[in-house]
Amino acid sequence: MYQVVDTLSDMSSSSIFSLPIGLILVLLASVGLIVGLLVLLVGLSTWISTRRASKRSAADSISNAAVRRARIGRIGGLIAGAVIGVLTWFATDGILAQAFVGVGYLLGMLAFELQPPIQAAGSIRVASLQARSAWQYLLRWAVPGHDRRRVSYPGGASGVRRCATT
């Protein structure tokens, strides 16, 4: 004697394929609007500007490497964040999708752009000290008086330049 248990009906009732086609279209439109538009705008902006910068400094291999690292990190992070956001769409009701995109973008930057490049080591070392703080890199309009020279930067020296030359 066999007892037939229908597990398919429970599965299909919670599946996306059991939804009416109109609802699926609305869902896709909302995913596209919330995640796709963000990824498209930021990704295109990054892609176009870095491509332009690469062409402008075609002869400079160090600049090109920095621009390439930035492009890969930012766009890769955006796409990874968007994928995670879409995959967790139902679990988070789509609320955290944009946060995942942002986290992916920042992590991509942290992994590629904000890692110091590997430098060649040699017998002659040259070094200098220069005061540097995060305030220096704030947007111009965010700094009081719009003039960085008149602003006293809190924090003091925070950066040590080091390089090896052969």
Added chain:
Amino acid sequence: MVALSLPFAIMAAAALAAWIPLMRKVARLPQPVNEASESGRVATSRANAARAVTGAVLGIGLLSLAGVVGASSTLFDAFTHGTAYIFGRIMVGLGIGLAVAGLVVWSILSRWRSVPVEPADPAPAEPRIA
């Protein structure tokens, strides 16, 4: 409404909290001294990173704020006329405007620009050879 607003508020707070260590990381990036004469180039990549971090944090903050405002506008759904109705419509418009502003700010600040950053110290120290 609170249940819907809380994730957005946490999102904005987390973005702001992440901004400080990221900017510190940008400022602490080592810089080769043999490129000191071409500081514009090196400063450009650092300034671009700082701008991109700021843009992402601002964008996430504005999008979260848009979410909070949008969630709050549901309080006025019951009203079909009068001042409360108009206030609800204004909040919906404000939410959409903030979301668009977040997208635009993030897109603009993520552009790679070639303008060098002015150094904090007008007369930087000469390199010392050891």
